[in-house]
Amino acid sequence: ADMRSLVLIGHGSHLNGESAGAVFRYAELLRERGLYDEVIEGYWKEEPSLRQVLRTTASTDVTVIPMFISEGYFTETVIPRELGLGHQGPVPPEGIARVLGGRTVRYTLPYGVHPGMADVILARAREALPDASPEDTALIVLGHGTTRNENSNKVIYANAERLRQSGLFAEVHALFLDENPKVGTWPDLVHASRVVVVPFFASEGWHTLETIPEDMGLSGEVTEFPGNPHGPQTVYYAKPVGTHAAVADVIMHLAEEARGAAGRDGDVDRTHEAAWQALLNLARRGGRMGEVLLSPHGGVFEVRHALDEGTPGADLHTVVTPEGLRDLSRWDAAGEHRPVHTYRTLKRGWRAVLSEADLRRGIHFLYPAVVEESYAHGCHSLRHTPWATTARRQTGIYTRVQRATPEQVAHVSREVCAPCLRTRLWAGEKLPRTFLDGVPGAFPCAEACTYLVAEIREEVSGKRGKPAG
Ligand code: SF4
Numbered sequence: 207a208d209m210r211s212l213v214l215i216g217h218g219s220h221l222n223g224e225s226a227g228a229v230f231r232y233a234e235l236l237r238e239r240g241l242y243d244e245v246i247e248g249y250w251k252e253e254p255s256l257r258q259v260l261r262t263t264a265s266t267d268v269t270v271i272p273m274f275i276s277e278g279y280f281t282e283t284v285i286p287r288e289l290g291l292g293h294q295g296p297v298p299p300e301g302i303a304r305v306l307g308g309r310t311v312r313y314t315l316p317y318g319v320h321p322g323m324a325d326v327i328l329a330r331a332r333e334a335l336p337d338a339s340p341e342d343t344a345l346i347v348l349g350h351g352t353t354r355n356e357n358s359n360k361v362i363y364a365n366a367e368r369l370r371q372s373g374l375f376a377e378v379h380a381l382f383l384d385e386n387p388k389v390g391t392w393p394d395l396v397h398a399s400r401v402v403v404v405p406f407f408a409s410e411g412w413h414t415l416e417t418i419p420e421d422m423g424l425s426g427e428v429t430e431f432p433g434n435p436h437g438p439q440t441v442y443y444a445k446p447v448g449t450h451a452a453v454a455d456v457i458m459h460l461a462e463e464a465r466g467a468a469g470r471d472g473d474v475d476r477t478h479e480a481a482w483q484a485l486l487n488l489a490r491r492g493g494r495m496g497e498v499l500l501s502p503h504g505g506v507f508e509v510r511h512a513l514d515e516g517t518p519g520a521d522l523h524t525v526v527t528p529e530g531l532r533d534l535s536r537w538d539a540a541g542e543h544r545p546v547h548t549y550r551t552l553k554r555g556w557r558a559v560l561s562e563a564d565l566r567r568g569i570h571f572l573y574p575a576v577v578e579e580s581y582a583h584g585c586h587s588l589r590h591t592p593w594a595t596t597a598r599r600q601t602g603i604y605t606r607v608q609r610a611t612p613e614q615v616a617h618v619s620r621e622v623c624a625p626c627l628r629t630r631l632w633a634g635e636k637l638p639r640t641f642l643d644g645v646p647g648a649f650p651c652a653e654a655c656t657y658l659v660a661e662i663r664e665e666v667s668g669k670r671g672k673p674a675g
Contacts, residue, residue, distance in 0.1 A: 208471035209265035212242040212461055215256065215272045215285055218249030220657050223536055223543035226252055228409055228449060229273050234529070235454040242269075242461075246570075250280065251656050253547050256288030258575035260306060261582070264479070267472025268311045269461045275318035275408040275448050276350075276358040283601055286313065301464045310472060312464040318408070318448070319361050322456040324368040326447045331402045334427065334444035344377040344398035345369055348389055348418060349406045351382030359385065362406055375402075383417060390421045393434045401441045408448035419443070481581030482566055484642050489565060494646030496573055496627050497552040500565075507565045509572070510557040512646070523556040531558040532571035546657050547573055548627040548649055576649050580640040583631075583650040590631045591653035600659065607662045618665045622658045626651070 214236075216229035226249060233245045248259030248270075260268060270289065272281045277296065286293045286302070291313055293302050301314040317323070331338055331345055338345070347369070349362035359382060366380040376398045381389045392401070403422065405414050423429070424443050431439045447453070489500040489507050499512045509531065514522060525531055538544055539553040552572075560568050569577060582588040593615055597608045610618075616633075623630060628651035629637040640648045654662075664670035 209243045209474055210267040210269070210465075210471045211263040211265045212236060212245045213248055213259055213263060213268060213270045214245065214457070215248050215259075215270060216250075216252075217274075217280065218252035218545070219543075220251050220545045220660055221543065230529075230532075232273065232454055232457060235451060236457060239454070239458065241458065250284060250288070251660075252545050253655075254570075254574035255656060256285060257653060258579070260289060260309060260311060261478070261578045262570060262575050263309065264475060264482075265472045266309045266475050267465075268309050269464050270311060270313045271457055271460055272314070272316045273457075274316035275406065276361055277316060277319060278358070279602060281316045287599065287601075289313065300466070308477075309475060314460050314464045317453060317456050317460055318406075320456045320460050321364075321368065322459050323361075323406075323447060324365050324372075326450050326452045326456060327365055327369060327404050327406070328372075328374070329450055329452050330404045330444040330447055334404075334442040335400065335402045338375065338400070338402055340373055340376055342398050343375050343400045343402060344379065344396045345375040346379045346381050346389075346392060346396070346401060346403045347406055348403055349380065349382050350413065351385035365406070383413060383421065388421070389418065392422060393431065393436075393439070396439070397436045399437065399439055401439055402444060403441060404444040405446045407446040410446055410449065414446050477582070477585075477587075478578060481578045484581055484584075485569060485577045486562065486565070488642060493641075493644070495569070495641045496548065496576070496647060496649060497550060498572065503559060507560050507562065508557055509560065509565070509568060511552060511554040514554050514557070519557060525556060525558045526560070528560065528564050528567035528571055531560070531568040535572050546626060546655060548576065548651075549625045550627060551625060573649070576641075579650050579652060580642050580648075583637065583640055583652075584642055588631070588650055588652050592632055593654055596632070596654045596659065604659060604663055606666050607659055610662050610666050614665050615662060618662050618670070619654070619658055622661050623651075 214229050214233055216226055219225035229247050233247050236245045244264055246263060248254050248256055250256055254262050272285055274281050282295055282297060290306060291302055291304050297315050301312050303312045327347060347362055347366045349359060351359050362380045366378045370378040377396060379395055381387050381392060383389055405418055407414050424441060427443050429441045490502050492501040494512055497512055498509050499515055501508050534556050535552060536544060538551040544551055558568055579588055600607055627647050628649045629635050630651045631637060632653050637648055637650050639645045
């Protein structure tokens with residue numbers, strides 16, 4: 207069967223549960239289009255992690271898109287390294303293609319540098335000012351700009367140039383928060399009486415809500431400036447480009463261009479399929495996986511917290527979609543974000559009723575990569591990465607974990623890993639059987655997760671207090 211997978215990579219967060227939201231939303235929009243057999247999310251600081259995500263794809267044809275607004279440290283260093291692409295530095299326009307573990311993996315530029323973003327800027331401008339006209343309307347494309355990454359302003363200038371060529375505006379300006387020409391100089395630069403400002407930012411945040419309005423003197427979506435040097439002006443402030451639904455079109459173009467002349471699609475990845483057949487066999491018999499109970503239920507499957515065994519279904523909150531299961535497993539009973547899904551902090555009081563296909567997606571959301579890694583462990587093909595190797599690989603602010611003593615690593619991981627179902631193979635622990643062989647809480651941990659790496663960094667920095675959560 208012809209098959210292809212799309213993987214969207216986000217940053218995610220150990221602390222903030224909302225951080226992954228934008229990536230989820232685009233993944234859902236792209237799933238609805240149905241051009242890819244599956245759309246999977248992967249994260250630097252959530253699960254499935256960058257180290258795990260390729261293993262969770264069902265096909266041998268994988269296109270990976272970094273969901274970032276500009277090129278930089280994550281798209282050029284962290285993501286290629288963690289995915290194991292064997293590449294560092296700027297990504298060429300045609301992307302990077304590799305064969306990894308039997309899969310053809312294509313890694314693209316971030317969506318923000320795609321020429322199609324000019325259309326997203328235009329869509330945002332039209333929302334803010336539907337009758338923008340070449341007679342009297344100026345467009346400001348507003349970027350962050352920074353002396354650290356000279357690439358980030360190139361994208362802003364390129365988009366401004368494209369929109370200038372379109373002839374849809376009287377003037378088009380590229381302005382920046384952190385470099386010249388600065389955003390605060392707009393009253394001297396812009397002549398038109400109506401001005402649309404589109405922030406070229408990934409999402410709504412401190413810059414779009416505070417710094418930009420402050421630097422420009424804006425008081426809301428529409429602000430009048432009666433006494434400006436070139437006459438009275440009205441500024442229409444648009445929403446950031448990164449959250450517009452049309453970004454889904456850009457992602458699709460980027461993915462199709464990366465596949466280029468690939469011609470035929472991939473196949474089902476056999477190992478992946480075998481792992482999920484093992485899971486389905488467990489579910490058909492009825493059995494436990496970590497904190498949940500899987501049971502056959504009149505042609506479909508039910509998932510519930512094992513501690514809710516025997517509770518009448520009517521007393522439990524019922525979800526019927528994989529996304530429903532995803533959303534109730536992202537926060538614990540106290541409302542705290544769960545960046546490590548294998549922590550024994552799954553809340554109770556619900557059940558998910560899912561078809562076979564939805565069960566696979568639901569379990570992928572509930573325990574990302576656990577089925578694939580447990581199956582691989584059972585086949586003796588799950589490679590362990592000792593702490594020293596993980597530490598050596600780190601860059602940026604995480605470089606300092608290399609200074610952690612073995613005692614510090616042991617001490618921090620004793621605390622951080624205590625609530626986790628996974629068994630630390632990377633630290634020499636043994637796991638003779640997994641949940642697939644009937645030991646419910648037995649999940650392998652092949653490598654220190656980024657949550658532990660971050661906690662060890664805090665320890666080395668002397669900033670680590672009580673363990674979070
Ligand atoms: Fe769990 Fe510790 Fe492994 Fe992280 S490093 S996944 S907390 S066992």
